[in-house]
Amino acid sequence: MASLKELKGRIGSVKSTQKITKAKQMVAAAKLRRAQAAAEAGRPYATRLAAVMASLAGKVAGDSAPKLLAGTGADQRHLLVVVNTDKGLCGGLNSNLVKAAKLKARELQAAGKTVEFYLVGKKGRAPLKREFPSLIGKGFDTSIVKTPGFDEAEAIANELIGMFDAGKFDVAHLIYPTFKSALAQDPTINQLIPVPAPTVTEDTGAVVDYEPTEEEILEELLPRYVRTQLFGALLEREASEQGASMTAMDNATRNAGELIQKLTIIYNRQRQAAITTELIEIIAGAEAL
């Protein structure tokens, strides 16, 4: 049995933990609103770009298609771009992402492909390195900026496209969390490079003038598309992190509350027991006289 003083100390420490988790929860709730707004504001660009891509890709097909669309012709070396968060305290978000990445890597390896990782964010590094020590390639550190924006997405995209042009890999997959709600963030795997050909080819029938030619526009457009994908992933990550963090911290605060209640009951019982013992001693002493 812990002494009264020890119990008091424990209650105090749980209380201060609760204060921290509560504060983190409120910060996450405030940030979530902003991150969600940012994710929504980024959608028009992505949808419009996708629409333009669809109408262009339908026209430029076959041999003249740029490498980013057509691929290298091989399907051997795969690059997994895993977007994790930089900070913890967000529940199972990162471990879910890592799990999805591992699964995908295993699947590709089982099919006889070589796999390499490109890590964005800090939290995925350690668990993936434990599993695949030799496969961790380069990464991108997003922890140096407060909120990763388009500039970071651009930097990542440029590096990836550079690696692709240098023939370091054939196919790149992007693994990132999709924000559904504060309770659910699903890891999503999308093919990033070569850019998947849009399934619906829009044909408006109108004759569109291109300046410069279709091929040149498409060549300009594809890197932009990759950048937009990465930017979207960063936005989703931000929203997911805050959402997951809010939920996790809410749970932690509640658990701490329960623990405090339990400890307080034990503390009161023990105090009561001590008082009773003292009383018995006094009465017994008085009686002996």
Add this chain to the structure above:
Amino acid sequence: MPLHFELVTPAKLVRSEDVHMVVVPGTEGEFGVLEGHAPFMSTIRDGAVQVYASANAAPEIIQVRGGFAEVNEKGLTVLAEHVEG
């Protein structure tokens, strides 16, 4: 009939409004877009997009970097990676 003009960046929808004319800095030269322009697509160079709210008004100048412009039956859409100001 006014021209529907949209300026979009990855971060947000900067403009969505009906204007008289927009002059876009295309890679192969500036071009003005009025209502009823034929379908057209062009990449743009870094420069100023001039927005004329009405025929006689002074243009509003928006600096853009990197992107492309698309004209279809719905109007003009400029997708720019960066917008200054």
